[in-house]
Amino acid sequence: xxxxxxxxxxxxxILLGFYVxxxxxxxxxxxxxxxxxxxxxxxxLLLHGFEGQALMLSGGxxxxxxxxxxxxxxxxxRKLQIEREIExxxxxxxxxxxxxxxxxGAFLFADTLPLALEHHHSLVVPTALATMGCGFLLIxxxxxxxxxxxxxxxxxxxxxxxxxxxxxxxxxxxEAGVLLDLLVAVFIMGIVLHQIKREFSTLDTQPLxxxxx
Amino acid sequence: xxxxxxxxLPLALLALLIPSNRWRPLLLPVAxxxxxxxxxxxxxSSQLVVGHWFSLDPLGKLVLLVVSxxxxxxxxxxxxxxxxxxxxxxxxxxxxxxxxxxxxxLATLSRHLxxxxxxxxxxxxxxxxxxxxxxxxxxIEATWKYLLIxxxxxxLAMLGIFAIAYAAVNQGVPVDLQLVTLLQLGPKLSHPWxxxxxxxxxxxxxxxxxxAPMHTWKPDTYGEAPGMVGALLAGGLTSVAFLGVMRGVQVxxxxxxMQSAQRSLxxxxxxxxxxxxxxxxxxxxxxxxxxxxxxxxxxILAIGVGIGGAATFGAMxxxxxxxxxxxxxxxxxxxxxRAFDSKQLDQVHGAIERVPASGTLLLLGFLAITGSPPFGLxxxxxxxxxGAFSLHxxxxxxxxxxxxxxxxxxxxxxxxxxTLGRSTAPVQKKSFGDTPLTVLPPLLLLAVILLLGLxxxxxxHRLFNGAAALLEVQP
Numbered sequence: 001x002x003x004x005x006x007x008x009x010x011x012x013x014i015l016l017g018f019y020v021x022x023x024x025x026x027x028x029x030x031x032x033x034x035x036x037x038x039x040x041x042x043x044x045l046l047l048h049g050f051e052g053q054a055l056m057l058s059g060g061x062x063x064x065x066x067x068x069x070x071x072x073x074x075x076x077x078r079k080l081q082i083e084r085e086i087e088x089x090x091x092x093x094x095x096x097x098x099x100x101x102x103x104x105g106a107f108l109f110a111d112t113l114p115l116a117l118e119h120h121h122s123l124v125v126p127t128a129l130a131t132m133g134c135g136f137l138l139i140x141x142x143x144x145x146x147x148x149x150x151x152x153x154x155x156x157x158x159x160x161x162x163x164x165x166x167x168x169x170x171x172x173x174x175e176a177g178v179l180l181d182l183l184v185a186v187f188i189m190g191i192v193l194h195q196i197k198r199e200f201s202t203l204d205t206q207p208l209x210x211x212x213x
Numbered sequence: 214x215x216x217x218x219x220x221x222l223p224l225a226l227l228a229l230l231i232p233s234n235r236w237r238p239l240l241l242p243v244a245x246x247x248x249x250x251x252x253x254x255x256x257x258s259s260q261l262v263v264g265h266w267f268s269l270d271p272l273g274k275l276v277l278l279v280v281s282x283x284x285x286x287x288x289x290x291x292x293x294x295x296x297x298x299x300x301x302x303x304x305x306x307x308x309x310x311x312x313x314x315x316x317x318x319l320a321t322l323s324r325h326l327x328x329x330x331x332x333x334x335x336x337x338x339x340x341x342x343x344x345x346x347x348x349x350x351x352x353i354e355a356t357w358k359y360l361l362i363x364x365x366x367x368x369l370a371m372l373g374i375f376a377i378a379y380a381a382v383n384q385g386v387p388v389d390l391q392l393v394t395l396l397q398l399g400p401k402l403s404h405p406w407x408x409x410x411x412x413x414x415x416x417x418x419x420x421x422x423x424x425a426p427m428h429t430w431k432p433d434t435y436g437e438a439p440g441m442v443g444a445l446l447a448g449g450l451t452s453v454a455f456l457g458v459m460r461g462v463q464v465x466x467x468x469x470x471m472q473s474a475q476r477s478l479x480x481x482x483x484x485x486x487x488x489x490x491x492x493x494x495x496x497x498x499x500x501x502x503x504x505x506x507x508x509x510x511x512x513i514l515a516i517g518v519g520i521g522g523a524a525t526f527g528a529m530x531x532x533x534x535x536x537x538x539x540x541x542x543x544x545x546x547x548x549x550x551r552a553f554d555s556k557q558l559d560q561v562h563g564a565i566e567r568v569p570a571s572g573t574l575l576l577l578g579f580l581a582i583t584g585s586p587p588f589g590l591x592x593x594x595x596x597x598x599x600g601a602f603s604l605h606x607x608x609x610x611x612x613x614x615x616x617x618x619x620x621x622x623x624x625x626x627x628x629x630x631x632t633l634g635r636s637t638a639p640v641q642k643k644s645f646g647d648t649p650l651t652v653l654p655p656l657l658l659l660a661v662i663l664l665l666g667l668x669x670x671x672x673x674h675r676l677f678n679g680a681a682a683l684l685e686v687q688p
Contacts, residue, residue, distance in 0.1 A: 116384075139365065152365065162375050166378040166379050178327075199353050211437070
């Protein structure tokens with residue numbers, strides 16, 4: 001059961017990443033990121049079984065990545081009345097193609113790294129790298145500040161997947177700190193979003209180019 | 214030791230509660246001076262404090278010394294500065310400053326890579342409101358870039374820490390993220406994972422240091438933040454981020470991978486100095502010029518550790534020199550910006566005539582930061598160059614010398630006309646002159662660098678040597 005889930009989970013996670021890259025509807029993107037966050041919160045449980053710390057880490061991630069942060073973003077969207085469509089610096093299909101290439105690269109690269117025996121079949125490392133790649137692409141190619149925050153969240157999701165491999169060596173306090181930092185980061189980004197909207201009456205980051213050489 | 218950490222917290226809470234906009238900033242000098250008074254005996258006590266989560270080794274002591282003294286200076290300056298800005302509510306600003314101090318102190322004291330990461334991430338979050346203090350289009354743009362780029366950088370640093378931990382998990386060795394454990398495990402760690410981890414750590418914390426090519430946020434942020442925030446970022450935060458990179462170097466050295474770590478540091482260091490030098494020529498904006506100078510000096514630090522030997526000692530000395538000189542320069546640049554209501558070269562001319570003290574200090578600071586004798590930076594840069602030539606890295610030494618020459622020309626091109634000559638711009642009605650609180654801190658910081666250039670006291674010498682010894686190839 002655990003084995004099968006560990007086989008299926010990577011594909012769901014990576015496909016959700018692709019969906020965010022290709023989708024033009026902002027609301028759907030937030031929901032996809034929320035679903036991805038909820039899915040990856042299973043990783044500690046699947047890798048380490050039901051035990052105290054894994055449960056806490058999973059629960060914390062499910063609560064924050066799956067529920068609290070997406071709700072915060074949806075609320076920000078409502079308050080700021082952001083248009084639904086997303087503009088991209090390069091087309092959506094080209095971004096998706098680059099995303100697929102990055103994911104393939106992640107699988108090839110992860111093959112060259114030595115893995116502990118128990119992690120050989122779980123595809124954790126390539127999934128983490130591919131998800132991080134999707135996050136990077138979102139941050140680089142999207143013009144809306146809110147989508148850049150989504151990109152940051154996808155990047156964090158990728159790192160969380162990798163972190164699940166070593167969550168045994170991380171004390172609970174540090175994990176709590178990591179999750180708290182993520183929450184505060186998104187919270188502050190939300191405040192800044194609000195200020196950008198007030199200053200420029202748009203959430204496009206394109207006008208944010210006055211500071212340059 | 215922990216009392217040091219506990220000071221800023223209640224003061225930050227107090228800052229949120231005090232209703233008076235006029236008296237609230239008094240908390241800044243109080244916190245700064247109290248922390249400095251507690252930190253100094255800790256730094257110079259010979260006994261080694263070793264705890265499980267918190268402890269102080271010479272590297273931590275060095276950064277603690279820099280951060281606490283610089284904050285004491287900036288705190289006093291901040292009290293004077295915020296009095297000149299009564300129209301702005303400073304509640305969030307003062308509270309964020311104190312939490313920023315707390316997170317920097319936490320980073321210097323932590324012995325656990327995870328805790329160190331949390332502390333450095335917290336510095337990003339608490340400094341964002343500081344950069345946005347002026348609340349205009351430019352400062353919001355700078356804050357957004359800073360938050361986004363540094364958050365991504367910090368996320369990569371976390372991946373690096375995870376990979377370093379996996380280097381042990383992979384070999385089936387029980388591990389935690391205590392620095393002591395990782396150093397003891399050393400040679401047992403899996404090399405590919407450790408190398409990958411170090412690269413991510415270097416890129417991540419390097420983003421916060423402002424090493425090229427991850428430096429893009431730095432000119433914008435330092436350009437738009439108030440002078441005292443620029444001073445704290447360029448002097449304190451970069452040193453803390455450098456400490457994060459050095460923790461990675463320690464683990465690499467323990468695992469016998471020092472050469473690979475040094476190679477990466479040299480590449481990023483040389484790239485930073487070269488890129489900064491190019492952008493400093495004909496730079497019309499004084500604060501952006503100082504930001505590029507900060508990128509340059511972060512590069513010099515990386516090169517110093519990258520060369521090793523005598524150069525590592527030079528880099529440790531340089532860390533202190535750069536922090537204090539850059540702090541002084543940013544505080545003076547803030548004074549000039551207020552006096553002329555601009556930081557662009559076409560508006561700022563002949564500052565020595567308009568604000569004699571700040572103008573003179575800026576000119577002296579320029580001489581210091583470009584490594585002119587008799588300031589401390591001459592000594593530290595000389596040690597780094599000597600290290601390069603004595604360790605058969607003459608090529609790097611010559612390249613560094615040429616680039617330093619270019620930097621001198623670039624900085625002179627902007628800062629000489631800004632300070633010397635006749636002041637042409639009309640004096641505004643509400644012009645700000647020099648006040649004791651805004652002149653004394655940069656003066657004292659620069660005086661320390663001058664004295665250190667003339668005479669390096671024995672305790673400091675020991676401290677630099679101790680810190681450098683941690684970064685040597687372990688036998």
